[in-house]
Amino acid sequence: MNRPLILTLTLLACLVLPGCAAVIVGGAVSGASAIHDRRTAGSIVEDQSIEIQASDRLHENGGPGRGNHIKSISYNQIVLLAGEVEEESDRDRAEEIVSDIPKVRRVVNELSLRPRTGAYTRSRDSLLTAQVKSSFLGMNEIDGFDSARVKVVSVRGIVYLMGMLTETEAQAAAERASRVRGVRKVVKVFEVISRD
Numbered sequence: 301m302n303r304p305l306i307l308t309l310t311l312l313a314c315l316v317l318p319g320c321a322a323v324i325v326g327g328a329v330s331g332a333s334a335i336h337d338r339r340t341a342g343s344i345v346e347d348q349s350i351e352i353q354a355s356d357r358l359h360e361n362g363g364p365g366r367g368n369h370i371k372s373i374s375y376n377q378i379v380l381l382a383g384e385v386e387e388e389s390d391r392d393r394a395e396e397i398v399s400d401i402p403k404v405r406r407v408v409n410e411l412s413l414r415p416r417t418g419a420y421t422r423s424r425d426s427l428l429t430a431q432v433k434s435s436f437l438g439m440n441e442i443d444g445f446d447s448a449r450v451k452v453v454s455v456r457g458i459v460y461l462m463g464m465l466t467e468t469e470a471q472a473a474a475e476r477a478s479r480v481r482g483v484r485k486v487v488k489v490f491e492v493i494s495r496d
Contacts, residue, residue, distance in 0.1 A: 336446050336448035336449060337448065337449065338449055338463075338464040338493070339375075339376050339464065343376055343377070346374075346377060346403055347374040347375060347376065347377065348374075349403075350372075350374040350377065350379060350401055350403065350404060351372060351373065351374050353401050354372035354374070354379065354397070354398050354401060355372060357397045357398070357401070358370055358372065358394055358397060358398070363393070363397065364385060364389075364390035364391075364393045364394045364397070365394070367386070367416075368383065368384060368385040368386060368390055368416055369383040369384045369385075369416035369417055369422075370382075370383045370384075370385065370394055370411065371383050371453065371455065372398060373451065373453055373460075373462065374404070375451050375462040375463060375464075375489075375491075376405075376464055376491055377403050377404055377405040377406075378405055378406045378407075378408065378462070378489065378491060379398050379401075379404055379406070379407045379408070380408045380410060380453060380460055380462060380489050381394055381395060381398060381407060381408065381409045381410060381411050382410045382411065382453060382455045382458075382460060383411055383412070383416070383417075383455055384411065384412050384413075384414045384415065384416045384417060384456075385411050385412070385413060386413065386414075386415060386416075387413075388413060390411075391409065391411045391413065394409070394411060395407050395409045395411075408489050410455075410458075410460065410487065412456075417455075417456060421456060424457075424482070425454040425455055425456065425457070426454070428454040428457065428459065428480070428482050428483065429452045429453065429454040429459075431480050431481075431482070432452045432454070432459055432477045432480050432483065433447065433450075433452050435476050435477065435479070435480050436450060436473060436476060436477075439472060439473075439476060441472070442468060442469055442472045444469075444495070445469050445472065445473075449463045449464065449465060449469075450462070450463045450465070450473050451463055452477070456484070457482060457483060457484035457485070458484055458485045458486075458487060459477050459480075459483050459485070459486050459487070460487045460489055461473055461474060461477060461486065461487070461488050461489060461490060462489045462490065463490055463491070464490070464491045464493050465490050465491075465492065465493065466492065466493060466494065466495055467492050470488060470490040470492055473490075474486050474488050
């Protein structure tokens with residue numbers, strides 16, 4: 301896949317994904333997405349801090365992130381590790397490193413032992429993430445459902461769903477995501493709450 305097409309797909313994904321625009325304009329907490337979020341503003345900032353620390357620690361001084369593909373996403377201080385590592389020791393070390401970051405409550409280690417994916421697969425995953433997010437729009441059958449409350453991460457066609465949702469919302473989101481073409485599997489990393 302050529303570079304202009306990859307950039308176009310990435311920008312398309314950023315237009316659909318809440319929070320992506322904040323990264324483009326300097327990492328500020330987006331007011332529009334924060335309004336819909338069930339996390340506190342402090343928790344949102346804490347998640348951003350955890351993600352930065354995780355990336356730094358995983359890639360510094362020969363850490364397990366070097367030469368591997370590791371995504372670390374934090375939502376309400378629950379961190380998802382997804383991607384590919386070539387050694388079991390890198391998988392274990394990545395979890396240990398992230399678990400040691402202050403305020404991390406739990407680590408969900410979904411790292412696979414396999415060679416890292418290339419740009420084509422990652423751009424397809426970005427497009428898949430955008431398609432799953434757009435599939436949530438108009439889910440009127442679930443009272444109070446807000447698609448901005450669901451964080452979607454795709455790796456090799458596996459879709460990880462994060463957020464603070466009720467059991468009904470979580471089940472509906474997972475079901476809807478599973479029907480999107482190209483989704484191989486849906487993994488729920490939700491924090492289930494009672495109605496707010």
